[in-house]
Structure formats: C-alpha cells, structure tokens
Amino acid sequence: MANLASTEFLSDVEPPLVVFDPSKVHWDDTADVVIVGFGGAGAAAAIQARELGADVIALDRFNGGGATAYSGGVTYAGATRYQKEAGYEDSADNMYRYLSQEGAPVSPETLRRFCEGSNGDLEWLEAQGVPFNGKAYPEKTTYPPEGFFLYFSGNEKVPSYKKNAAPAPRGHRAVGPGFTGAVHFHALRNAALSKGTRLIPHSPVRRLVTAQDGTVIGVEISQVPESARPQHDALYSGVTPMKPFAGAKQEEAIKRCAIFEREHSERKLVSARGGVILSAGGFVFNLEMVRKHRPVYAKVFRSIMRLGSMGCDGSGIDLGRSAGGATALMDNFYIGRSIAPPVGFVRGVMVDQDGNRFLNEDAYNGFLGKAIGDLPGDGKAWLILDRKAFFASLKQCLFPGKGMYLYTLPSLLNILFGGTRFAFRLNGLAKRCKLQPLSLQRSIQANNQAAASGVDPFGKSPDNIRALTQGPYFAINMDLSNKFTISMLFSLGGLTVNEQTGNVTRPDGTAIRGLYAAGRSAVGLCSTAYMSGMSIADTVFSGRRAAQDAARQKSPVKDKAIA
Template identity: 20%
Template sequence: MSNRREFLKGAAAGAFGVMGAGFAGSASAAAVKFDKEADVIVVGLGGAGAATAITAADNGASVIVIERQPKDTLRSNTRMSGGIFHCPDKTGDRKALKEYAKAMFSGENIPGKLEGEQPEVSDGLAQAWADYTPGLLDWMKSLDPKFQAFATPGFKGAAFPNFPGAKECGYQVYKASYPDRIRPMHKSTWGQPKEETMHGEAFWQCLATGVENRKDKIAVDYETRGRKLVQNDKGEVIGVIAEKGGKTVAYKARKAVVLCSGGYEYSKTMRQAFLEGPGVEGWAFYGTIYNEGDGIRMGLDAGAGMMKAGKAASRIIFPAPVRHNGMRLGIITPAVGSGHAIVVNQMGRRYAAEHKVTKDPSRYFFYKEAVKFNIDTLDYANSPSWFIFDETLRKQKPLVDLSISTPGYKFLDWGAPDNSDAVKKGWILKADTIEELGKKIAEQKDNSGRMDPKVLAETVKRYNELCAKGEDTDFGRLKTTLQPVADGPFYAIPLVAGGPNTKGGLAANAKREVLDWDLKPIPGLYAVGEIASALKFVYQGGGNLTECLVFGQICGKEVAKLPNRA
C-alpha cells in the first residue's frame, strides 16, 4: 500500500460500537465493530514503539501506533532518559558478547547466580543482543545521518568486568547527541531545535525523525489509550479497544498487536502487588507519570504469563512532595555519593559506601539496601534513608539532574541550580548544627522519631575523622569522594527506593511473542520494552534504550512477515 489513506481504508466512519460496557477482560471479535485497521497495531510511542513501527514499516507492513499522550507534550521514559545505549565494537568476540548478555539477563552462566530470565528464553535473548547491539549506532544514523553518539568515560565498557565474556566482547556505551560534543548543562533541551538536543531528547528526536519519514506507512493516533485486546474464537489477538475523548475506538490488527506501553511505575495496585517493601510510600520513580501498567493489564486479561514482575532499575532517590495517582514523583539524584555528604539510615547510622548508590555496577540495584527487612524490629531501617550534606555541597552543584528526568520535562520545578529554591520550599531540611538537623528529621512523618540526633552527630564526626585519615575503613568508600561534612549550615533530604522504571512484566521470548503461563505464545500478541524487559538479573545503564532498539527491530521484522488473520 502506497500511502496512509490506502492502508487506513476500510475504517467504519463514525462507528465506535464496542459492545459491552467497561474495559475489563479481553473483547470477543464477534462483539466488535472495527473502526480502523492496519497490518500492525502498536500500543505506545516510546523508544520501543518507535523502533518496532519503523522496522515493521520497512519490512512492508502498514502500522498504526496509538499513544495516550498528546503529541505536543509527549514525555516518555525514552525521551526523559540520559540517552545512553550500548553498541559494542564490531570487532569484538560475538560469542563472548552473547555470554555477557546472558549473564546480565539471567545469571545462569555464572555459578550460583541464576536469578533472572527463565532459561527457556534467555539463550534466544542473548543471541539477539549479540547479533544486533554492534550495529545500533549505524541503525540510528540510518534514521537520521545528523544523529551522533559519543563514548563517555563514566559509562565506558562492561559494567560487570568479571562476567563471562566481558573482557573479549568489546563492550561500549554511548550517549546520544546532535551537537558535536556532550555539553555540560543544567537545563533540558526539550522543546529546543533538534540540532541542539542531547541525551534522551536527542535519542528520541532521531527515532521521531524515522517515524515521520515513514508517515505513508505509519500513522500515529495521539490522546488514544489502549484498554483491552480483541481475541477471535481461536484465542488469536486481532485488535485493540482504545479510549479517545471519552469514546471507544476499535483497531483491527491484520497481523499482530505489539504492546510497548512501558511499566507500572504509577499504578498503585501493581506497585503494591509486585514491588518489595513498602510499594507506595517506600518507592518513587523519575520517569513519565503515564506508565500505569496498561499493557500489562491488557496482556494478563488475554492470558499472558509474567516474569520477575518485581524487578526494577532502581537505586535510592529523592521523592518530591508532588504526587500523581497518590504516589510521589521521584527525581534522579546524582549528587548522592559526592564529597561533603553521607547517607544514613533512619537511626542516623551509615550502612554502605555512598558511591555505590550512583556508580556502576551497583547503581541500578542499590534499592535492595532500601528494602531490607529487619526480622527483629519488623521494619525497614533504610527506608527512607537520609542524605546529609553541608553548605559546600549545597552551593557546589544541583543535587538533582535538571537536564533530564522529572525536572527537565516539567513534571515538577526544582528551581535554582544552587538548590536554594528547594531549601525555601522545604524540600530540603536545613539546620545550623548536625544535632538540630537530627531533631528535624525525627519530626518528619517518614521518620516518626527514630532518628537520634546524638547518633547522627557521632556518625558525622566519625566520617570526618575517616576523611582526615584519607581512608574509609568502615565501608570502603572511594577516596576521591572523602571530603568532610563540616561547613554549616547542614542539610538533609530523604531517599527511597526508585529509579527510571520497572522491568518485570509480561513473559516474552526472543521474538517478543507474549507467552502464557505454560510459556506458549499467544498468537498475534507481542511486547517490547520495559513492559517485558530482558534485563531481569542485573542492569547496566542504558540497557532499556538498547533493548528498545534490539527487540524493536526483531519484533518489527517478525510481525511484518506474519500472514493476515481472519
């Protein structure tokens, strides 16, 4: 089909006739009058949805993408990210690359560490990673030759150097950009001309260019929220029921439906069901507020199984006193681990080397420290933790990343880069002495009097002594970060488990076919991205953007070659 009008023909004008009220369960094909149709229906226009749609179109399929957000203010996790993705050296050992990928996905090739993806699917996933990741930068440049990416020292190489294959696979990590270098900055490039964008915004603009250049094959329906899947009498998924402007719209998929709608960060009930520890108050996320588990709900209603539903790419971050769906919005907090600061538990004691919060390889599973349950006291002593810092750090740099995440995309306003506005708003506690700061922490609802100001003062004193000696003999903190907490006034913010996104979700294989509880494919149903992340054992920064590209390409090719379904 040569143009958009042709591949959308057959739509029933004015028909919003889905029989039955509500959106619970999957819909029977016999009860649905379809309003629009295409070969492939993609639910969600983030990195996964874009890569899938582009590849399906390039392989001859017509595509409709339905996206719940408005076009002009679209803010996905892809766009709000740091724009980091993996692209190993093409001269690296591909067998070693597969082994490294399998170690990250499942741990099954590391003695005693099997914990992630099931072995039934992990080998195919790892092979796909080895086949596609070395070509990702080339693929992005094929979408837009102006796109650039740069290797950066902070993210160079394999984050897990002792994993099988790490030394031989030539692992490399890049940051996305349109300018000829990654410029340091404290503001977002969201809304700027494409040529000035960096980080996740640049990554997204490249994919958006690819979608726009295929508008004869890819239609995007914005402000349209997928609600349930349509199955025929064989159990095949043949469409999606969506909601737009208070009305229902039925989309027929001649070949397949691909769910790319992200995780469940802002679904209260899913967080309570799946996340460790206090799933609501003990967590925050700094990605988009629109990830409410829609695709997971739809998949489960159609008979999908799940894999590692409680997994998340998370550390400990600042939960802002701004809420959506009753849950606090998180902010990426890269200052944790800096000098002139420590992290303490609810009682005022250090419990780990602070650099582990924000540095590889621990930064995307440090949240495990926050959800440790004390079987004697029956509480979570590290949730929230408290980031204690002095005036030197307060003036030195923003505690949070203002260029990406929730501040960079206007979900909340942190204010001035010197953190002074956050102090004025009360987001940061301030006191003239450490003891006074401890008292203020004890008065917070999240602490409920557990903080002992004297213990906190002793902790700071001990830390400062270690700084003077030049070695953290208590926890092994990096020597380069050993600067004392000594320049008053003093400050504190809470830190809870959280990060960019959840990772566990629908069960899916390497083709991205969604699987039922017996690991059998549900015909016509696929999933790509955070809704069914492959990175369920450990996570290296940039992994989610990488899997969007890898499995979006694989899935796009798979669904395009499917026969039409009756």
Template identity: 25%
Template sequence: MKQINPQNITWDATADLVVVGFGGAGAATAITAVEAGASVIMLDKAPEGQEGGNTRVAAQGYLNTSTPEGAATYLNALCGPYTVPQDMVKVWSEEMCKNNEWLTSIGGDPQEHQHKVGIEFPDLPGADSVHKFHHGDILGYSKTWEMLAEAVRARPIEVRYECPATRLIQDPLTQEVIGVVANHKGKSINIKARKGVVLTCGGFENNQEMIRNYLTGVPYCYTSGSPFNEGDGVRMAMELGADLWHMNNFAGPSMALKVPDYPTTFSMMALHFSHEPAGGMVVVGPDGKRFTDEKYKTRHGKVEHHGKWYALRTPCPMYMVFDQAMMNDGPIYDGKPTHGWTQIMSGYTWSKDNKAELGKGWIKTAPTLEALAKLLDLPEGSLDQTATRWNASVAAGTDADFGRTKMFQPFGAGPFYAVELSPSMLNTQGGPRRNARAEIVRPDGTPIPRLYSAGELGSIFSYLYQGTGNIGECFAFGRIAARSAVAQKAWS
C-alpha cells in the same frame, strides 16, 4: 474476559499493525513496519507533547555492541544466576550490533560517548564489547528522542494521542489477537490489527499496587520517568494468559523527594551531583541513624557488598538532614534538564535560597536537632547522637561506618533542616515474557498468536543492568517485533 465474535465487531479504524506506546520501542517498531510496506496505527496514553515514555527523559544513550560473541558473554555475566534462554541472548546480541546501522538508515548520526564513560561492570567478561552511543554531536537531553520522533513524523504512521489501549481483542476460536479496545476522551473505540499488535507501553513504575506486589525491598517507590507508565501492558497481556518474567528487577532504587504537587521525583543535588555544598548532611532512616554512604554511586540501584551486587537498602521513612550552612549554600535540587521527567518535562524552578520550598513544607525545620527529631517522629536523641558520631568521623578523617568521602564536613550551628526522601526509579524491567521472535508467550512457552512486545515491557535484563541497554533493546526488539508481525498473513 468476555468472549467476542470478530464478525460482530464494529471497527473504528484498521491497520496492519497496532503499536501500543510511542516511545523508543514504539518508534523503532513503527518505522521498521512501514518501511516493510505495512500500515501502522500507534496509540499513546499521553497528550501530544508529552509522548516519548522513558526514552524521552533518559540520558539519551543507546547500546551498540561490537561483536555478538562479546555481547552475549557480557549479558550472561549481567544475568548471573538469573539466566535467560540462550536463544534470547543470541538474538539480542546479534541485533544490538546493528543499532548504529539502523539509526543511520533512518537519518540518525551515531556518536560514541567519549572515554567509554558509564561501562557499569568493566570487570565482567565481555565488557570490552560495550559501546554507548547517542545521536548527534553532543550528548544532549532528548536529542536521540527528537531524532526518533522526527523519523516517525516523516513517515506515514498514524499516531493517536490521549488514546490508551485498555484491552486486547482475541478471536475465541483461533486465540489470535486481532485488535485492541482503546479509550479516546471517554469514548471506547475498536481498532483492527490485520497482522498483529505490538505492546511497547513500558513498565509499571507508576503503579503502586504492582510495585507492592512485585518489587522487593521497597514499601513504595516513585518514578523519575514517565508518569504514564502504569503497567497497562502487563495487565492486558496477563488477561490473555501471558507468562511474566523479571518482575522484581528495576532501575533503582535511588533516594529522591516526592511531593503531591508533581507526578515524578526530584533528585537532591546533595546526594547525586558533583556540587559540594558547605555544611553537614546525613541521611537517616526511621531510627534516626545512618544506613549508607549518602554520596553513594549505585549502578542503577545496585551497590556492592562483599563482592556481590544487591539493591540499595531504603528504610522508610528516610530523611536528608542538614544544617544552616548547607541551607545557605544554594539550591539543594539540581534542575538542569539532563534527565528525568521533573527536570525535562515539568521544568520546576527551585528557589535559589530554598525558602520557597521551605514555605511549601517540602523542607522541614527546627531550631535544634532534638526538636527536629520530635517534628519528624524519630526516636528521642537519635539525631543528636547521629550528628555527634558524624562530626567525630569528620574529625578523625574517615567514615568508619560507610566509607563516605564526599561532602565530608561537620554539622555546624542550627537551625536544622530535613527533606523526606522516597525510594525512586526510572523504570521497571519486568513484564510479559517474550521469545526470540518478540512474541509474547504463555507459561508453557507457546506464543499468543499475533501479540508481540518490545522495550522495557518484559525486558531481557534479569538483574544487573548496563546503562543505555534499555534504549538499545527498544531498537533491537522493536525491529524484531515489526519483522515478525509484518511477515504474518493478514487475518482479514
């Protein structure tokens, strides 16, 4: 990296803290910092109106644990053999108990999810400490995010949209991070950070090169979350010698439709939602055979095998194959704006009879299964054999192959249809390693001075993941990062 003399830099703007990324972690960091008396400039890659990262399009829950001891026990159990340092477990478990108190202090209204829904691993020790909350009297999409965004706007926090950070500025003598280079509408600008820079810009779920390099089991994977999360924080931290951790962990895969027209994936109702359409449906891999329970319920991409949890297999290409009865039964896509970038931000209206998508080529069709196999370049006779075996399972009343119990109906008459499915995920968990002070560290454990992180960029979750944990972690480590950075003496 080019060495820069800080005395020769022309600064275009100055603040105590520069926060890179306006999502849940960025909001928590900025709010905590200004309430401690610091000035903050927040940079976001997205245009105004599309900020918020994955926090905006998640299901809006956040974790608040009941005891530090229980939270630590549960996190250690989630990690299993993929352990994290116990000082990190300790500070995480202590801060996660304070999320409701903090949210209330900034104008939030914490409400617990009813019936403890979604405690993903209730059999693990410490699970009784897990409590999922949201802001307000309903669990509505983006409601928690809207409260956070309003809390930011109500405070003296400067937000610059369409202004991604491209490089960190480091003093070559002290190794301190003293600012960032950002790009605003094609112009490079230098922003001074008198006390520190906090990276809160999410993961690399929309960077196919990083996905190929770091994620196992998927040749490619597309996000259902923010398309602006392209691994910028990973790259910038690595340029300064940061260590990485948890790079192979991600909230996925699921199976979804990805088309060039839209940057994020479409969840297929027949796979993920409660509606039970008529007709036969299976998902096949490149050999034309089934490979899983199509109505699976993963735990953020993990499925159980022989008492252990592993990532869902996704042999590509994959196809959801179905008959005319299912085609006639209504839209195969669930567009309710409850989660996901496509549903909440893009707002695509799927046709009621699926014919518009058939016309776009998103759905393929052929008069027979043999012809459909040829169209999809699947082995000759494979779809006929798979459908025959499926119909025999339905007649016998049990799926001996994968134990599927939902949408347990036979294939009927053609024509037949197929949708190509891709591996999909909401977010990655990996990134630069942080310590208990939210400082980004080198491989030897020493911190890179004045550089911090919070949120999904270098998350504490090393393998198994508890839903709402990421937003809870955004709040917790956003507060820690802000406190650590504000405590620094300004370098100028």
C-alpha cells in the same frame, strides 16, 4: 462473538472480545502488524515492520511519544565509533562482562545477543535520523552537561566492576539541548511515518480481540473524535514528569482525562493479520497499580517525580494479562536518587534510621535510590558530612561551572530546605537526627579506617573515600518523603515474553499466538538492574525483535469489506 470472564484490572482495560468467525466481523481497519503505544518501542517496531514489507497501524492513546519523548534520550551501546572517537576502547565481550555483573532477567544468550547487536542498533537509530556525537564527559554525573553526549552512565568505574570489565562510557545521548528524548523520538516518528506507518492517534485500546483458540487477531479502540482532541491534548499536558511537587495535580489530571475519554469516544475494531505488539509503557502513573506492587512508593508519591507520560497507566500490561499473559518483576522500579554533583556528597557516609551505613555512595543513582527505598521505615536515610566536605559541596552547588546549575540545584535546595541538621560532635548529630549514637560512631570510624587503608568494604572508589574528622558535622536528609531530594521513579516489570520472538507468554511458558510485548510493557534487559540508557536501548532491541516475528506471521485474514 463473546466476552471472556472478567479479571482484576487496575487500568481501563476490558476482557477480550472472542470472535467465532473473523470473516463475519466488521473491521473498521486492518493491517499486518498493529502496534499499541507509539513511543520509543512502538516507533522502533513500526519502522522495522515496514522495512520488512508489512503494512503497519500504530495506535496511541494520545499523539505518540510516551515516556521516551520525556526521557534523557540516552542509548546504552558498546563498541561504537563514538567511543573510539573519544579515545575509549570497548568490545561486545567487554560490555557483556560488565552487564553480567549487574544482573539481568534474560538468559546469557539473550544478553550476549544484545551486546553484540548494540552498535548495530545505534547505527540503525542513526540511519533513522537520531543524531549522536563522541564528545565525552569523564566525571561522575547523572546526566552529561550541555555540549557532552557520551558518558559513564552506570557503575562501569566502580572498583568491583572494573576487576572484570574495563570501564567504558556507553551512555550515548542524542545531540540537542537539555533532555533529548524528544529528539530521539521525533526522529523515529518521522522515519516511521515517512516509511508508510499509519498512525491513529487519540485511540486508547480497551480490549483485545481473539479467536476461539486464544490467538490474538485484533484490538478494540475507544477513539476520541477529532473535534475533541484539542481538549484531550490539554488533559495530557497535565502530567509533565520533570515537574517537582506536582503529584496531587497530576492525579487530578489523570482522573479528568479518564472521565473525558469515557464521555467522548467511539468504539472501533482493528484487525491484525500478523500480530499485535503491546508497547504502551509501564505503570508509574497508575497509582493503584504502584500501591499494589510497592506500597511505599505510592505512599510518598507527592515527594517524588514519576518519569513517564500519562499513557504509562499499565494498560499495555493489563491487555496482555487479559489474554492469559504472565507478569514478572512487577515490584521492581527504578528510583533514582542523585547525590552527585556535588562530588563532595559522594565522599560522605550514607546511614539508615539507626545510623548504620548501608551502601556504596558512589554507585549508580538507581542503586542508591533502590537501597534507600528498600530500607525499613519507609526509606529514611541521612548523608553524613564533616565541615570540609559540607562546605566543599556547598561551594560546588553555588558555583558549579558553566552548564551545571541544572544538576546541582536539587542538592542546593535540599541543603537549604530539606531539613539539614548539624552539630559539633557526632553524638549531638545523632541526637538531632534520632539515630543510635554508637551505630553512627561505628559507621564513621569504619569509613575513616577505609580512607586510611584505601579499601572500602562497600566497594567505593579510593578516589572518593575521605575521612570525616572535622566538626561541625552535617546530616543531609535523604528520606524518600523529603520532596527536596527530587527522587525519580518508573516501573521496570511487565509481561513475560519469549526471548527469541517477543511473544507474550503464559505462566507455563507457552507463547500466546499473535501477541507481542516490547519496551516497559514487557520484562526486558533492565527489569532487574537499571542504568541510564538501558531502557531506550531495550525499546530498540525488543521493539525490533517483536516486529521481525510479527511481520513474518502475516497470514491473510478474510476480513469483511471495510466501509
């Protein structure tokens, strides 16, 4: 056996162990398919591989769940019976025409295959026990309120998109109270285990095991003993993604957990006859990796909510790189900036640090966040409202209606504590916000002209264009560094894969035998343009794809007897 030369890793990953004769290696365990990371993608892969008759071991750094268990539990799908129940007509072709406008890092053929299979994937999820419902919420929202489980989760209703694809709600939220990612995951977990998947928890994978020709034949884990697992779980709970203002404490928990794992672990080897599937999430909780690819997000990490689990540390991506895998779109992130509800905010004008309008305010929240994050000056922006729009927004925040307080509270906190400015004239507002007065005047004048004509150059829906003419004028602070904006972040880039099989590919496009990637460890359907529900939909699409190919590859490995 030999170790490959070291490369640059920003996670706790080592170069592969090269095995000259697999039959002379003591394997502590073996399976047809070995899955690294038991979240949404890993669980989907495990179920699919078991349905094809493969023996499956799923490894997880903690106890499973990953980012999926913390998520909203939304699956993006078209031509479903739930849409029909709600009175909406949709088709795979209509869905394809919409998603084609959003842009995807996959081929048109792969995107069409996803659209044509999305209803089947949803029904497959339902067969595993994930509950869905057709109660639709028709208004613009980041997430449907309690009692609603189908909604417009992207830009479907934006006029420029409506020209080429009829709007249809495709965000299918798993049924349950609050964020229902845990409902989605636990249904898959139970299905995977009941079908015979062997879950080995508290076992971070430190390196791959390869044959001399580079084929991946197994992994080496660093297993935490059972007696130390309660402490390990307690450290894991130190990262709760939906808790605002917790960035510094999360970093401390991450450091303590890394030290704990180094002091309390035992190395073991697990072989894979068919393949290893990397489904260990993205890297939003690896601050050094974020800093390398998007420095501005690392700079403001204390002011944003990073979505994921402590396991989203980039180790899955680094494991793939260690075997020669290429990465792409590593500087792409979902950064969500929700301004609706209240609806009145959508009718304002968003301007940059100079006072120039730069986006369509009723676009999907991920587009808003990305546009702000791409601005010079580390993402500085203001939302301009006149008296009527401001007080209408404030009223909606204070009296949002049943089940909506969770969604209006962030905007209310931002109004009260985020540094809101006001002045009776635009020139005075520009001075208080350090904007260029002429630029701000032009931005508001252009908006008022769009309100009169009903045509907005940025593509805002006519229903949401309002003239801003009544002083005093207000500016809501939308800076990335403003902790009261409650920005949400996770990574989208990852390992490149063969779109037919899910195999990790090298920079020259050739596939690495025995190695697959799925979910946020890989470049996927939503790695260039994200909208709610696409990440979970991609975990199912990519997880099942990788499992189908890996299960077919289960050539026998002559393992030494397992003690």
